[in-house]
Amino acid sequence: MPPTPEPAALGEALAALPLLVEDVDCEVGTVALPSFGGARPTSVVTLRGRRTAGRGEHVGWTETAQHHFAAHARVAPRGGWRLGEWAAAMREVIAEPYDRAALEAAAIDLALHQGRTSLFELASLTPAPVRYVVSFGKVADPVSEAQRHGEVELKVDVASEWSDETYRGLGALGRVAILDFKMTGGNADHERAHRALPEALMEDPLPAFDGWSPSLAGRLSFDAPLTAARELAALPTRPAFVNLKPARDVRGGDRPGAAPRAGGGPLTRRTERHRADQPRRRPPGTPGPAPRRRDTGLRERRVSEDKLAALQALIDRSVRTATPAVADSVAYPERQMTAAELVDFVRQTRMIAMATVGPNGQPHIAPVHAELDGTTLRLVVYENTVRRQDIVKNPRVGFTTWKDGAVAMFYGRAREVAGSLAEARPGRSGRKRRVVTLLVRLTRIYAMRAPGA
Secondary structure, three states, rough: OEEEEEEEHHHHHOOOOEEEEEEEEEOOOOOEEEEOOEEEEEEEEEEEEEEEEEEEOOOOOOOOHHHHHHHHHOOOOOOOEEEEEEEEHHHOOOOOHHHHHHHHHHHHHHHHHHOOOOOOHHHOOOOOOOEEEEEEOOOOOOOHHHHHHOEEEEEEEOOOOOHHHHHHHHHOOEOOOOEEEEEOOOOHHHHHHHOOOOEEEEEEEEOOOOOOHHHHOOEEEEEOOOOHHHHHHHHHOOEEEEOEEEEEEEEOOOOEEEEEEEEEEEEEEEOOOOOOOOOOOOOOOOOOOOOOOOOOOOOOOOOOOOHHHHHHHHHHHHOOOOOHHHHHOOOOHHOOOOOHHHHHHHHOOEEEEEEEEOOOEEEEEEEEEEEEEOOOEEEEEEEEOOOHHHHOOOEEEEEEEOOOOOEEEEEEEEEOOOOOEEEEOOOOOOOOEEEEEEEEEEEEEEEOOOOOO
């Protein structure tokens, strides 16, 4: 793909396109897909107007989802619109993200046909050949699996147990385009893979605080963490490539067709979709900021709009990807706090229970003072605590806090801030004590309002 143009300009150009919708039709069928285990359900919605048509595919996984969409797609708005206005009106009557994505794709297609233009013209880009890859899941012998697929390029899911010989075999194929880590591995694993296949994209390596080599960073790609362009701000580093899928989340505030930049310059992307949600306001009756804490070694900071946006993106992503059990208990959307509410909630609860894992797998739990700064928790612990020792060997940590029926849970990876050792107030015995500062990069958050709030 060519570099992404300025997202605001492309989004505005698309939103301004005239659109006439005279008819809506949807056809449900199946596609033979061996990796799916048989026939994969699919449907295509067609919008018609001015003797031309625009089409969008619905990518829901079940026949139920496909038939539900076919029955409801016909309520999509008709008449003459600007594309952006039509998309906003469509979202008023269509609730499901996959449904919205299919209809919006069809509307963009129709508007481009009616306007006798293309995304390339709107973005001032020259069309380039499209590269296709065969994608297969994690296997013990990826070289043999690759040979089953002929001479096409490949996207390969990485297994941690692969040997250096396996990587050499993949490199010798000369057609591995993407290595997908699925948010696994350590820096050593990522760098080993990159050395073996320096031209392959390194997709979704589990981020670590010490970062990657400049060479790997130049081939870095993120997919799973992203459902919107604004979530780039929540990433530990800015990638050279991103993969935004239209159907992941299409909801209020979308601007059709926009996509972000990454790295130090234009972003290379593999799809063309961006969600830009409107800021969420605190509901009436939600408490405001709490008084400033004292004697914790922390100072309350005002959280910037960018950090609030990144925090909101993380909250939204956590809810969408929650396991069924979590979704049934603490991750249902109607009770989720907004980012601003969560920041205020953490300020008011004052104490948070922190859990770490000891060297033999035993849990260690203790209350700590913490400050939420975007997608980072900042806290201090005493220099001689087991929590400080635990995170040296296992940086994965968890936190929870609750008050008046509301609850918040955080998961992340902690690191000690170098040179942060400082004097603290004496303990009950009168002995002097010192604290260190920890920073926790949050990877998952569930924050639930009290019932009726």
